[in-house]
Amino acid sequence: MxxxxxxxxxxxxxxxxxxxxxxxxxxxxxxxxxxxxxxxxxxxxxxxxxxxxxxxxxxxxxxxxxxxxxxxxxxxxxxxxxxxxxxxxxxxxxxxxxxxxxxxxxxxxxxxxxxxxxxxxxxxxxxxNLTQVEGLDLLLNANSSFGLSAGTKLLNNDLYRDYSALRGVFLEIKATIELLIDFAEDVGEEEAWAKLEKDTKEFEDLIEGLHKRTSGDLTKILSPSIVLVGPTNAGKSTLFNRLVGENRAIVSDVHGTTRDYISEYISINGSSFKLIDTAGLRETGEKIEKEGIERSLDVFKKAFYKLFVCNPFHSFDFDYYEATLKECDGILFTHSDVEDFESKVKEKMLSMPNKTFFKSGPMGAVYFGGPIGPSEMNGPRGAKDDGGSIGPDKLSGPMGAKGNIGPIGPKESGAPKEPILEDVISGCYEAILSGNPIAIERHRIEISAIYDAFNEFSNTYKKIRDSAILSSLVNRLGARLDSLVGIVSPQEVLDHIFSNFCIGK
Ligand SMILES: Nc1nc2c(ncn2[C@@H]2O[C@H](COP(=O)(O)OP(=O)(O)OP(=O)(O)O)[C@@H](O)[C@H]2O)c(=O)[nH]1
Ligand SMILES: [Mg+2]
The missing domain is CATH 3.30.1360.120 (Probable tRNA modification gtpase trme; domain 1)
Structure with a gap:
């Protein structure tokens, strides 16, 4: 090296x-x-x-x-x-x-x-070892609490132990195949095949467990972002400012105020998320605004949680927003302080896909939300079925700055419980973390390659009991395993890993 x-x-x-x-x-x-x-x-x-x-x-x-x-x-x-x-x-x-x-x-x-x-x-x-170095890299560059804990676990050899166990079983398989080649005619042959079967099953269980942990988009896992999209003048920047706790984004009643997207980190229930305010979406011939909209749609696609923000009093061309509405995770209505808000919301919802709906308080100050049931817009809608505009008096106080979003009304107002935006978002995040995802891209690639190589070995093994053919397949599997564990680390792998590090580490 x-x-x-x-x-x-x-x-x-x-x-x-x-x-x-x-x-x-x-x-x-x-x-x-x-x-x-x-x-x-x-x-x-x-x-x-x-x-x-x-x-x-x-x-x-x-x-x-x-x-x-x-x-x-x-x-x-x-x-x-x-x-x-x-x-x-x-x-x-x-x-x-x-x-x-x-x-x-x-x-x-x-x-x-x-x-x-x-x-x-x-x-x-x-x-x-190599996985510890990768853990250190993850730890030092983490943008989320998950990244921090995944990095710490790697440093403590958590994954390395799993990989070593996998490699241990592999070595058993390899030894048995070599034995079968050397002593093909021996009386112990049947026992060797039986042992191979048992070890192959064990390997299969281990690699399947690891392979499951490679699902999901790693960027969303390590740097989860929440993006606010929607028509111009919907109140996205107003909400963004409330959520980050400062007047970070320019707010005005001019349509198309936000051009370039802006972001800040916020903490929700102990996890850090990148909140992104984007340029309002509308048909425009203006070059810079158009570029801003394209960029907005780009960050929207990559976001972990996509929130469509709209003013229910605005009429908009649903065809233009159709794709964005379909793809979003939740829809939030602003301007709850304006008279007739509830009926406008109901009206708008009729033409919208069935998503989780939220409502902000006045000027994005507080919000609460919750899925609105199947029909009428279906089913009980909790607190707001009593009608009337949503005033701060019915809700909890203003949302705080970073690390203190919410709490949102119903919980404290005694109104029927509805899920709240931050709970919904952190629930989604916890759901993807519950599968204990593997946080290093290189490991994901190697595990997928091992998974494929093993399947090829296993399919062949089920069909033909030819130790010479199995031997070449098992060698291919071994090469990928060595690379996962870090026994073999090609120059470009090392270059890639160390290129991330800062001076002094
Ligand atoms: N009454 C009322 N006005 C609001 C509310 N939220 C936003 N506004 C006003 O709506 C106008 C547009 O707000 P912005 O936050 O700039 O809207 P935006 O979605 O960021 O707009 P673009 O940047 O143009 O896409 C501003 O005049 C805000 O003060 C609200 O809940 N109630
Ligand atoms: Mg804006």
């Missing part, structure tokens, strides 16, 4: 490179002895024990103080990389940290680390 050039000692800022903060960490790895550290601390005789934090000043050659802070020595192989490491906890101004790194490079035999080079050395020195 030679993703990174040489084994020279490396140095990097391991905390953020741009933001000023109270503390920053510089990490060095791969040095032979602690002479540089003794010189840096201005104490050639100091005793430095591993895994002890020491406070010190750090000096340059002219005796000027570079900074002061803590340092800890980790003696290889008992370190993250498996090499000798020192971590310096310095003041978090990136200028201080950069000057410190530059000094180590100029004065001692260090070079600046490439992104991911510490992790690469950990892999090379078998301190981490």
């Amino acid at each position: 030679a993703v990174f050039g040489d084994d020279k000692p490396i140095v990097a800022i391991s905390t953020g490179l741009k933001e000023k903060s109270a503390l920053g960490i510089v990490r060095v790895s791969g040095f032979v002895n602690l002479d540089f550290l003794k010189e840096l601390t201005g104490n050639a005789k100091r005793v430095i024990e591993a895994r002890q934090a020491y406070f010190s000043r750090f000096y340059n050659t002219s005796g000027e103080i570079l900074d002061e802070g803590l340092f800890t020595f980790f003696q290889g192989p008992h370190s993250f990389t498996g090499e000798n490491i020192v971590e310096f906890h310095l003041h978090g101004n990136p200028l201080i940290l950069q000057r410190f790194c530059d000094y180590l490079v100029d004065k001692f035999d260090f070079r600046l680390a490439e992104p991911g080079e510490f992790s690469y050395r950990a892999l090379k020195n078998e301190k981490l």
Whole structure:
């Protein structure tokens, strides 16, 4: 493996490179002895024990103080990389940290680390396996709580254990087939076929379990987005601002106010979602608006939860919105503070597909929703069948900022219970997470390939009991397994994995 050039000692800022903060960490790895550290601390005789934090000043050659802070020595192989490491906890101004790194490079035999080079050395020195490195990558780049926990699990070898179990059964299958080739005429042949049958069944159960966990769109799982679409002037940006808790999007009564889509992260029931406000959809000949609409439809297609927002008082051409309405997950009506809202909503619903319907409170301030039953628009509609406009008095208070969307009326108002928007969304999200999806694209591809290779093996095995043919199929299966477990890691796989890493990791 030679993703990174040489084994020279490396140095990097391991905390953020741009933001000023109270503390920053510089990490060095791969040095032979602690002479540089003794010189840096201005104490050639100091005793430095591993895994002890020491406070010190750090000096340059002219005796000027570079900074002061803590340092800890980790003696290889008992370190993250498996090499000798020192971590310096310095003041978090990136200028201080950069000057410190530059000094180590100029004065001692260090070079600046490439992104991911510490992790690469950990892999090379078998301190981490490939799935752990991938877990680390997931953890550091996660945009959702699921990504965080999936990354942590990978780091803790959860999946690796499953893969190893699969490979263990595979090795049994392979050994039996080799035995069958070598001792075809032996008396033990029948037992060998029986063992093969048992192991094949075990492998099948394991790979099917893993294969099920590769279903679903990974982008939606790792970076779930909620997109607000709908006609111009529907109140999308008003709702967006309420949900993010600030006046992020421009709101106006001019049709086509939002051009480029904008997004912010919000937290719903503990999970993070990217909320996207989009350009209102309408027929237009205006070039920029048209481009904005195309982009809106593009993010709409990729979104995890697609909410169609509309003003029930607007008349709109259903043919134009038909596809979007069909594809959306829920429909939300705004302008509940305007007289006659309920009858307008009922009227509109007659021409809409049967989706989960929600209503916002005045100016998107509060909202509640819930599926509206089969007919009339079918069946009881809960709170609002009593008619009348929805006022804040009947609902709960205004929606909060990030992490505090809702709570929504019915629960607190004593009105009949209706599902609320955030509950519906987090319910959908939990449903896709309940299958414990595998969060690494490479693993998904390998598992699918193993699944196919196994099916080919298994179908052949059921038809003909020819150990030579089975042997070649089993070898193909083995190659994919080795690649999944990381026993064989082609250069481009490593390049791809490490290209995601940041400097200092
Ligand atoms: N009365 C009332 N007015 C609302 C409500 N929601 C939005 N509005 C008003 O409707 C107008 C359009 O609101 P926006 O949020 O800009 O609508 P939009 O869907 O983002 O519009 P585009 O960006 O043009 O697609 C603004 O004047 C809002 O103040 C509501 O619930 N009640
Ligand atoms: Mg808008």
